Amino acid sequence: YYMWYLWAIATFGGYFSLLAGYSQGVEVGEWPWFIDIIAQIVLTLTTIVIFMTIAQRKEKHIYVSLWYLTAGFTWATLNYALGNLINPYYFTGVDNAAIQGFYLHSVVGLWITPTGTALLYYFLPVITKNPVYSHKLSMLGFWGLALFYPFTGAHHYLFSPIDTWVQTITIMSSMMLILPVWSVITNQVGTMRGKWHMLSSHIEIKFMILGAVFYVITCFQGPTQALRSMQQIVHFTDWVVGHAHLAIYGVFTMWAWAGIYYIWPKITGRQLYSQKLAGWHFWLSLIGFAIMALTLWGAGLVQGGMLSLSNNVAFIDTVKAISPFWMIRSVGGWLMITGSICFVYNMYMTAKVGKPIEGDLVEAIA
Numbered sequence: 001y002y003m004w005y006l007w008a009i010a011t012f013g014g015y016f017s018l019l020a021g022y023s024q025g026v027e028v029g030e031w032p033w034f035i036d037i038i039a040q041i042v043l044t045l046t047t048i049v050i051f052m053t054i055a056q057r058k059e060k061h062i063y064v065s066l067w068y069l070t071a072g073f074t075w076a077t078l079n080y081a082l083g084n085l086i087n088p089y090y091f092t093g094v095d096n097a098a099i100q101g102f103y104l105h106s107v108v109g110l111w112i113t114p115t116g117t118a119l120l121y122y123f124l125p126v127i128t129k130n131p132v133y134s135h136k137l138s139m140l141g142f143w144g145l146a147l148f149y150p151f152t153g154a155h156h157y158l159f160s161p162i163d164t165w166v167q168t169i170t171i172m173s174s175m176m177l178i179l180p181v182w183s184v185i186t187n188q189v190g191t192m193r194g195k196w197h198m199l200s201s202h203i204e205i206k207f208m209i210l211g212a213v214f215y216v217i218t219c220f221q222g223p224t225q226a227l228r229s230m231q232q233i234v235h236f237t238d239w240v241v242g243h244a245h246l247a248i249y250g251v252f253t254m255w256a257w258a259g260i261y262y263i264w265p266k267i268t269g270r271q272l273y274s275q276k277l278a279g280w281h282f283w284l285s286l287i288g289f290a291i292m293a294l295t296l297w298g299a300g301l302v303q304g305g306m307l308s309l310s311n312n313v314a315f316i317d318t319v320k321a322i323s324p325f326w327m328i329r330s331v332g333g334w335l336m337i338t339g340s341i342c343f344v345y346n347m348y349m350t351a352k353v354g355k356p357i358e359g360d361l362v363e364a365i366a
């Protein structure tokens, strides 16, 4: 509970600090140092709690979700300190940029990805009541992530003064990431065997599968844009913004929603208030996000084309050229927001007036 309160203080304090103009000037580490210290305490204590719980466990076998969760929090604790409390204050110039690249990609690859994958490995077998298709594949994915992700940081800084051989290593490791990604997806498809019919009846499965489809696209886009020939065109354009949104919203937010749809009725002891609203949430998010992603990619290609085909184009000209894409993008954004409002209202009403779950129904849902 203390950690929950501390985290709430950190997140609210962080956003208010930014609104008040206090920023550390670090990408993905904008909160000022006094908020970072609170966040660091929470991450460290949570990691300790996870380790202590594992140490006192009665079950000998450690399930794959727990591997991902433990590693994700351990990496995040170390990485947070590096990116927020050490690098901005002790390193400068190229060293600072190289460490920043490592920090940035470790946030997405060694925190968000493993904790999101933990959700997938936990909820999918629970909901489908199928065992994980392959434990070996899940371990291959885990160790692949651990081995290749730490070397990808400098792919954010290709063509920079960071040593060329370092950049080449990051491109190779970016390519190798296809291995853990495909092992996760193959496992997911295998775990769904005989249960594909649930796709039409279970909102959690809809969000899980949609997230998985987006995961495949994100992790195809990622390695290709790590190539020098591709990055020459798309770097500094909306293309990368499209990739970032696809990963965070398209994949991990979808998986988190799937988990919440499953867990909320259990926590509240009530059935979901409205399946219809959940359906609206799904379709608004899907259509809204598809509009957003396609316009970002389109805008990115227009910008990249303008910048690479001519020497006389100022960046601001590319911004003017893509403004129609942004208009359409905002339509997508509004649809996504409306979908999220449906979700929050549905969760609120579930807790307030949802039909209580009776004894054997609890069993059935469990």
Ligand code: HEM
Pocket: 027, 108, 109, 112, 113, 155, 156, 174, 175, 177, 178, 181, 218, 219, 220, 221, 222, 223, 224, 225, 226, 227, 231, 234, 235, 236, 240, 243, 244, 245, 247, 248, 252
């Ligand atoms: C196979 C896996 C992936 C690879 C190889 C990859 C590669 C890349 C590359 C090369 C860039 C930089 C492009 C540029 O600046 O020109 C990038 C940006 C980004 N990626 Fe990925 N990516 C992968 C998966 C992911 C995932 C799973 C997430 C989120 C959890 C993610 C989040 C981001 C974000 C937020 C950015 C934008 C950073 C910025 O604006 O500076 N990526 N990725």
